Amino acid sequence: MSDTTSDDKKTGADGKRTLTLKRSGGDKGTVRQNFSHGRTKSVVVETRKRKFTRPDEKPAAGATQSARPKPAAPAKPVEAKTAPAAPAAADDQRGGGVVLNQLSKSEMEARRLALEGAQAREDEDRKRAAEEAKRRAEEDERRARERAESERRQREEEERLAAEKEARERAEAEAARRTPEPEEDVAAAGRGGAKRSEGGEDSRGGPRRAPGRADTPPRPSPRRDDDRRRGKLTLSNVGADREGRSRSLSAMRRRQEKFKRSSASSEPREKISREVQLPETITIQELAQRMAERSVDLVKYLMKEGQMMKPGDLIDADMAELIAQEFGHTVRRVTEADVEEGIFDVEDNPEDMKPRxxxxxxxxxxxxxxxxxxxxxxxxxxxxxxxxxxxxxxxxxxxxxxxxxxxxxxxxxxxxxxxxxxxxxxxxxxxxxxxxxxxxxxxxxxxxxxxxxxxxxxxxxxxxxxxxxxxxxxxxxxxxxxxxxxxxxxxxxxxxxxxxxxxxxxxxxxxxxxxxxxxxxxLKANPDRTAEGVVIEAKLDKGRGSVATVLVQAGTLKIGDIVVAGDEWGRVRAILNDRGEQLKEAEPSLPVEILGLNGTPQAGDRVAVVEEEARAREIAEYRQRVSREKAVARQAGSRGSLEQMMAQARDSELAEFPLVIKADVQGSVEAIIGALDKLGTDEVQARIVHSGAGGITETDVSLAESTGAAIMAFNVRANKQARDLADQSGVEIRYYNIIYNLLDDVKAAMSGLLSPERRETFLGNAEIKEVFNITKVGKVAGCQVTEGKVERGAGVRLVRDNVVIHEGKLKTLKRFKDEVSEVPVGQECGMAFENYDDIRAGDVIECFRVEEIARSL
Missing domain, CATH: 3.40.50.300 (P-loop containing nucleotide triphosphate hydrolases)
Structure with missing residues (x-):
């Protein structure tokens, strides 16, 4: 063959031979192959077209064996690296029509691996394409099913709307007096209809249509996200080329359920009457919770009644009862005193009673x-x-x-x-x-x-x-x-x-x-129950704290019991009898001293054992609050309004003697206060600034200094700091061990606060015979003393027709032209009043002297 490859040996400038390809209708070029570590080689390649022959045709002499039918190689040229001095390949078309002039063994192995990798990638791509095609077909099939379902629902919806419209028109024609139902109620009558949603869209996701235009197709939603989020498909968008997915069935069901709930909530609920427990005071919010009502409804009701209140405001039990009855609930009044139930006067079984x-x-x-x-x-x-x-x-x-x-x-x-x-x-x-x-x-x-x-x-x-x-x-x-x-x-x-x-x-x-x-x-008592008793006496001991003398009346008091005594509570740390011996328990009718109370109770307070500290604290706090409220009420009741206080101060001019009372025990304090109250009168009384059991402290002295009170100490003494502070501040501390002396001293001091008694002594009368006008002096009365005598500087009254016209003092008393100190009966004299000129002949001048006499209680 004329296009057979052959070696074309050439020598380069560097003296080395290079591989060449003889052009014979192919494409010849040079490629560079890169290796690791930066090594590169240039490879000359030639791409030729494959020549196909018939099976019965013999290949020409010198032709390559690549004419045999094999899978076509990739169209892109294959890169190979040159070897320095390898024998040339005469004819090699196994690489897909690529003729190499000279290849080494390692290069051939690399080429083979590259071809195998390309084949594997090709197989993977084909598999991925097949899966994608299959998924696409399934998606198209699902969309087709959903579109068919949407078309079927749309047809049913249109048929239902048409039937409802026809029935509505027929009903309106039959009963013209009936008012037409709102469109929302008609739409809600059918459970599968296009219900209106809260956002202004119908159940198909489109915008709400105006009444009377039910057959007008809705506009497509401007949102371009997934059709799954846009509700049902309508006639206008079934045939349109829309991307994404329609709303899922679950989403549409959720939307319908939400609409049903909103419709149900708008309907009036059946009222449930409850029994509401009302304490003395309660907040509006808590009252609403107990009635299972909304607090805003209670606030609206109060606003209608003319009361502007907030949910956190306190109301009394009477107002809360009116509100609860207005809302259809029954009321059971309870008091905070219920916390004391069950700790006193516990009933005992007769068989448990034993002699005491x-x-x-x-x-x-x-x-x-x-x-x-x-x-x-x-x-x-x-x-x-x-x-x-x-x-x-x-x-x-x-x-x-x-x-x-x-x-x-x-x-x-x-x-x-x-x-x-x-x-x-x-x-x-x-x-x-x-x-x-x-x-x-x-x-x-x-x-x-x-x-x-x-x-x-x-x-x-x-x-x-x-x-x-x-x-x-x-x-x-x-x-x-x-x-x-x-x-x-x-x-x-x-x-x-x-x-x-x-x-x-x-x-x-x-x-x-x-x-x-x-x-x-x-006499019998049950010793096998929680203890009850009464406080006989209580005092504050410096080394032992609060010490209460308790008479156990029922039960057995033990060390470690939690007791409530009046408005104080504590855990019993020690029990002592009258001889000072320590006991582990105290049976009925036994008087003992107990230690461990957190405060000093009052003599006569009832004592009871409770099971928990929390309840003891609750009872004590309730009693303390009641005591404070009673004290405030007494103070407010005695003080009254500001106008009443001012009027009382003007009328009575009550003098107060402030005192600080400190005694050894609480009973002595109460006795002294009771005795001092009896000493008081309408004009003067003792004001107890502070009282308590125990020694005199710096706080007592500071309080006495700020209020101007004296400290009365009964069987107690002041510590060194209190004495020094009293000397510096000038506070008087008086010590007593017999109550007579204390009461006598207070009585004498209060007597000094009494205003002296005003006693009037009659001196005489003078009758005005004639009135003279004297320049620079004024009117002067010419008088004759008819009874007693008249003294200069004494008080005088001007009496006209047995009525006192004026009371004051004489400005001048003269006999002839001389000032005299007094004028006896039967003599004549001249008189002039201070700052008063309305005198007439025939008036009577009464002269008197006022004396002040000290009083005592």
């Missing part, structure tokens, strides 16, 4: 020997610790007689401790009325009788001091009859026992009378 010792209170007049009698019973010198022989606060003790225990409460007999004595009578089972045989019945003996009768407890009369020469027990019995106290010897039912505390006479008889009375009462 009696609680005995000793009462009577001051210095009739109550404490001495108890001292004789206890065989201890209690009276030696009292200042002046006076019991200053309640003491509680327990003694034993024939194996039976008796609890005694020793109450003061002084009148200032009436409230404490009343508490003692209320906490007791039996009362012993001590009457001295020499003094007989005294005023405070009568008060004690009244307290005992008011408490409803049985009484035993102890006639004391029968060892005295002037003792008369029969006189005591006779005088007790006047106060309806009938002793057994006088035909009554009250036991009387003649005793002598000093000699110890007949003390056993007194104890036997107490035990006999307790057997009649059948």
């Amino acid at each position: 010792p009696p609680v005995v209170t000793i009462m009577g007049h001051v210095d009739h020997g109550k404490t001495s009698l108890l001292d004789a019973i206890r065989n201890a010198k209690v009276v030696s610790g009292e200042a002046g022989g006076i019991t200053q606060h309640i003491g509680a003790y327990q003694v034993e007689k024939d194996g039976q225990k008796i609890t005694f409460l020793d109450t003061p007999g002084h009148a200032a401790f009436t409230a404490m004595r009343a508490r003692g009578a209320q906490a007791t089972d039996i009362a012993i009325l001590v009457v001295a045989a020499d003094d007989s019945v005294m005023p405070q003996t009568i008060e004690s009788i009244n307290h005992i009768k008011a408490a409803g407890v049985p009484m035993i009369v102890a006639i004391n001091k029968i060892d005295k020469p002037d003792a008369d027990a029969q006189k005591v019995r006779t005088e007790l009859l006047q106060h309806e106290v009938f002793v057994e010897s006088m035909g009554g039912e009250i036991q009387e026992v003649e005793v002598s505390a000093l000699k110890g006479t007949n003390l056993d008889g007194l104890l036997e009378a107490i035990l006999l009375q307790s057997e009649l009462l059948e």
Whole structure:
């Protein structure tokens, strides 16, 4: 063949032979092949067209074997790298028509690998194309199904709208008086119709059409995103060439359900009447929540009633009840005091009750020997610790007689401790009325009788001091009859026992009378329940904190119990008896001191054990809040409005004596305050700036300095810092250990605040005979003294027809031309008033002197 390749050996400029290709109807060129590490080689290639022959035709001599039918190679030239001195290939068309002049073994291997990689990529591309074609076919089939479904729904929708329109027109023609239904209601009648959505589109996703144009095709949505997000297809966009997908069935169902819910919410719901619990005060928001109503509806109702309020505002129970009834609910009023339910007066089973010792209170007049009698019973010198022989606060003790225990409460007999004595009578089972045989019945003996009768407890009369020469027990019995106290010897039912505390006479008889009375009462208590009791006394101890003397009345008080005492609470850390011994528990009728309260309770407060700290704190906070509200109410009630305060200040001119009261125990504080209240009058009274149990601190001195008060200390002392501060600030601290002296000093000080008494003394009368006008002086009355005398500088009144016209002072008093100090009766004189000229003949001038006399309480 003429186009057979052959070696064309040429020598280059560098002396090396190069590979050449003989042009024979092909395309000849040079390519550069790159290797790693920056090495490159140039390869001369020639691309020729393949020559096809018939099967029976023999190839020409020298022809290549590439004419055999093989898969066509890629059209692009194949790169090869030249070898330095390789033998030339005579005829090689296996590379797809590429003739190489000279190839090495490594180059042939690289070429083979490149061809295999190209073949693998080609197979992968063919597979990917087949999958893409299959996916496209499935997508087209799905779109076709969705379009068919949309066309079917569109036809059904149009048929339904036409039927509804026809039915509506027929109904309007039959009943002309009926008002036409809104389009929204008609559209909502069918569950598969094109319902209006909240955004202004119908259920097919298009814009809402105007009434009467139902057959007008809707405009296509301007949004060009996926058709899946655009609802149903309409007639206008079925045949259009639109890209993307239509709305899915799930999305359309969700939209229909949302429309149904909105339609249902617009319908009036059935009212549910609820029972609403109303406390004393409640916020509008909380009331709405309890009624299951919207707070905005309550606010609207209040606005209609003329009250502008917010959901967070507080309203009282009465207004809340009106609102709840207006909204169709029932009301159950509850109070915050319900937090105290279940801790006091717990009912016990009769089979759980066990006998308990009696609680005995000793009462009577001051210095009739109550404490001495108890001292004789206890065989201890209690009276030696009292200042002046006076019991200053309640003491509680327990003694034993024939194996039976008796609890005694020793109450003061002084009148200032009436409230404490009343508490003692209320906490007791039996009362012993001590009457001295020499003094007989005294005023405070009568008060004690009244307290005992008011408490409803049985009484035993102890006639004391029968060892005295002037003792008369029969006189005591006779005088007790006047106060309806009938002793057994006088035909009554009250036991009387003649005793002598000093000699110890007949003390056993007194104890036997107490035990006999307790057997009649059948005193029982349940010791196996939570404890209840009453605070007999409370004080603030410097080393132990708040110490409360508690009489356990029911249950058993144990260490670690959480107790509530008045508006204070705490956990019991220690229990001590009257002898100072530590106990683990306290049974009924046992008086003990407890430690661990976070504050000092008031004498007479009830004590109860609760199960949790949270409830104890809640009860204490409620009681503290009630106490504050009561104090504010009392203050507001006594103060009144600003106008009332000013009027009261003008009318009464009340003087106040500010005081700071500090005592050893709370009961003494209350007694002193009660006594000071009785000292007050309409003109002067004591104002208690602060009171409390415990020593005097710097805070007390600072408070006294700022209010101008004096500090009255009863059985307490001031610490060094308080004393120094009092000396610097000039605050007076007075110490007392007997209440008489404190009251006397306060009474004397308050007497000094009383305005002096104004006493008027009549001097005489003078009758005006004639009135003279004198230059530079004014009118002067020529008078004659008809009664008494007239003095210069004294007060005068001008009386005309027995009516006082003017009251003032004389400017001048002359006899003839001389100024005189006084004019006696029967003489004539000249008078002129200060700043007053309306005088006439016949008027009477009354002369008087005013004296001021100091008063006392």
